[in-house]
Amino acid sequence: MLVNETFAAYSNIFVYGSMAAYTVAMFAFAISLASTRGRDLVPAAPAVAEAATGGVALATRVVTTLGGPDDGARPPGRRAGNIGMSVTWLATILLGIALALRGLSVGRVPWGNMYEFSLTSAFAISLAFVVLSLKRDLRWLGIFVVIPVLLTLGLAVTVLYTEAAQLVPALKSYWLVIHVSAAVVCGGAFCVGAAVTCLFLVADAGERRAVAGKPYFLDGLARRLPASNALDAMAYRIHAFMFPLWTFAIVAGAIWAENAWGRYWGWDPKETWAFITWVAYAAYLHARATAGWKGRKASVIALIAFGCFVFNYFGVNMLITGLHSYSGV
Amino acid sequence: MGKRFWGFAMSGIDAGNGADLAAEEPTTDASTDASTDASTEASAEPSTPALSTQPVQTDPVGLGLLGWLRWVWRTLTSMRTALVLLFLLALASIPGSIFPQRGSAPVKVTQYITDKPVLGRFMDKIGMFDVFASPWFAAIYILLFVSLAGCVLPRTMQHWRILRSRPPVAPRNLSRLDEYRVLNVDANSQAVLDDAAGILRRQRWRVDTSQFDGATGWVAAEKGYARETGNLVFHLALLGLLTAVGLGALLGFRGTVIVREGSSFADTRAQFDSFAPGRWFNDSSLPPFAFTLTDFVADYQRGGQQNGAAREFSAKVKLTSEPGSAPEARTIEVNDPLVVDGVKTFLVGHGYAPTITVRDTKGQVIFRDSVVFLPQDGNYTSTGVAKVPDTVPQLGLQGFFLPTAAVDAVLGPHSTFPAPDDPAVFISAWVGDLGLDSGRAQSVYKLDTSAMQRLGIEALRPGESWTLPGGHGTVTLDGYVEWASFTVARDPGKGFALASAIAAIAGLALSLLVRRRRVWVRVSLAGNGDTVVEVAGMTRSEHATVSDDVEELTTALVASARISSSTPAGA
């Protein structure tokens, strides 16, 4: 099967188009965040609210609320945030088209080398974000997602760019499709999870200092974020949802390896780092159930785990040679 | 604390110490619930009964050997230890990805030790080149799995009991739970209880209920047991996975063999170039198949950034699956192994074998073979050796095979493309003693030239001959064939490993996605003869809520006909 050069060229144009859109979204989100009215970091006492349900007034004790900043007043950053969201949708679609064209040009799934893998990951991060945003207000998160997407794309088009080409035989397997697509989706969601985790750490530190009456250099940011417990819950949900999928991605990889090399696990550097990442995320989930390890400590573990994921993705391909480093970087 | 229902007794030592009576009062003893961070939550909220069977860490109790042993066991099986061991496991794996490993790159290990003898030998001693088989790595995962077993087996027993017991009785003070609603209704108290039980049963809660005794009555319900079941299945599946890996390593085997076009391979130990059986492996479990490599096909990218990258490999073979059976044509490709009786044959590599003929001065053929040359780079610049012992003095040939030949000052003779577009060999000839009689094992890919003299070097294309100087005969390059290398392997543990992995994923999904929660309804008589209905719920699943359940139940109760004429509490 030949490579369709026209499709490949159009794919590149769409990649640049989406990068332009992401840049616009980044500025919009930045303006949105900057002009959001901050909240008070010292928590109010739990409220006892009166609510009406089905004609019967019920005394309800509200213990926690989840989700974005829920002060009913509309913060001034709303308009810019909406623009940011719309442009992010547009950018995601453009990137999706770029990927589809790339795939069509070579007649296979578009993740046969690091360039394509990066595009797909950026798409996955972006998609995870816009999908999550359907259910809740995530404008505060926008900039922290768009920046890693732009960085990934930037790295892809500069350092990692590879011409459209067919696959080496070892990569021709439908287990590759399953394994890599699961890994890419996990990567995207883990990236969003890591962003939320970082923001949790900021909000948490802000709240602690506010209670203690101490100054905090990220105070401005902390005020504009949702409450730390809501961020913590969101980060946990993302990780908890993705961990089984990550486990599945590793198992699918093992099945592929068994089919290609005759052993399902061989401690190849890529496999080793997938394992390390898995163990690190398992440690995070454990930490959350261990007294004295919740909150900050567990969050740090989640960030270390994400670091392992990123290292497996860039570091192992570029720094360490193994069976996996054959796909033209 | 109602240990019978929700408390946790790690090793069963203090299980069921008459604790049942306390079931009505939520305890403030935070240590019974490891998922509650005692320091932050106990003061603000009542500590509520645990919804998981997660173990608890305690300090050493009592003195003496028994107390101490008990403490060691509890510490080993605690969550904190599991966490530390998980960390150590991740850390310990890192050197295995950085340093060359014996299992996958033995040559690089030797090279490393030669380059840095002192450091290299030290690292070898502490297992840095064999991390995943080293005692310290084993120590970590064995401890982890002992901890896992010690943790999960008692939890499984306990969960089994919980699965067959009734939901716990309501705490006395429902208003202190996570979710709480109260309403006054003008309805028969027993009817409200029946309604609540009916609604919950229909929603597939496990329900326990009391009769209205004239003053009070209750319904207790619980849902989401699959969370704990999933968690236990996951952890047990990890034990299964470890067992499967171990069994596979003990019972399986792995061998590699190089087969030239036109040659055959029979599945017996002697025919392998290398063979690694498991400790319990028995030769009789090698199925007696054989195949001939009839043709090897390779295709490469031409032009572009990835010029020369492989695009297709396939080995055409004639398979005889049992002695005496008719040969059948098969194709072995990368990602598409040949399977015979559970033994898989994988195509893992290929290369060239130039066919070389050596004649003596009288024109008599003294050597003719297609000699396997090993590729040295991506363009298949290959090196190899031919030894001609049956002549005096003995003759040795050493050379390069270049599928697409080029020579330049820097690289010397090298190949510029992996396909045989313009094949040539560069051969140097040596005479003297090959050293074959010294008794030392010799590699077929190396020439020991310590007792030999070099005659010269010559480039040959297929069909060309070189008359060796000094009357040592002629060397002819007749052509070349391709060879393919195969890994033949059997891992009897892999089916079990796959099953364990699937169970682990399913268990994980249940454990992380199902919410475990409890709701209670209590009715009592108000001063004015109305019925006071309290609805409350709790959950301990991470960041889950029961508010929707409590809300739904309350709404359903309000909607049910018999209490539609209700008045709000306190009105």
Ligand code: HEM
């Ligand atoms: C091979 C090592 C282990 C791995 C990979 C592992 C992994 C996990 C994962 C991914 C979870 C998250 C599921 C959830 O939150 O429900 C979990 C939960 C849990 N693990 Fe492990 N685990 C291991 C060993 C252990 C050991 C040794 C113990 C006992 C001390 C243990 C006790 C628990 C408990 C009690 C939970 C449930 C936490 C909760 O209630 O939320 N695990 N484990």
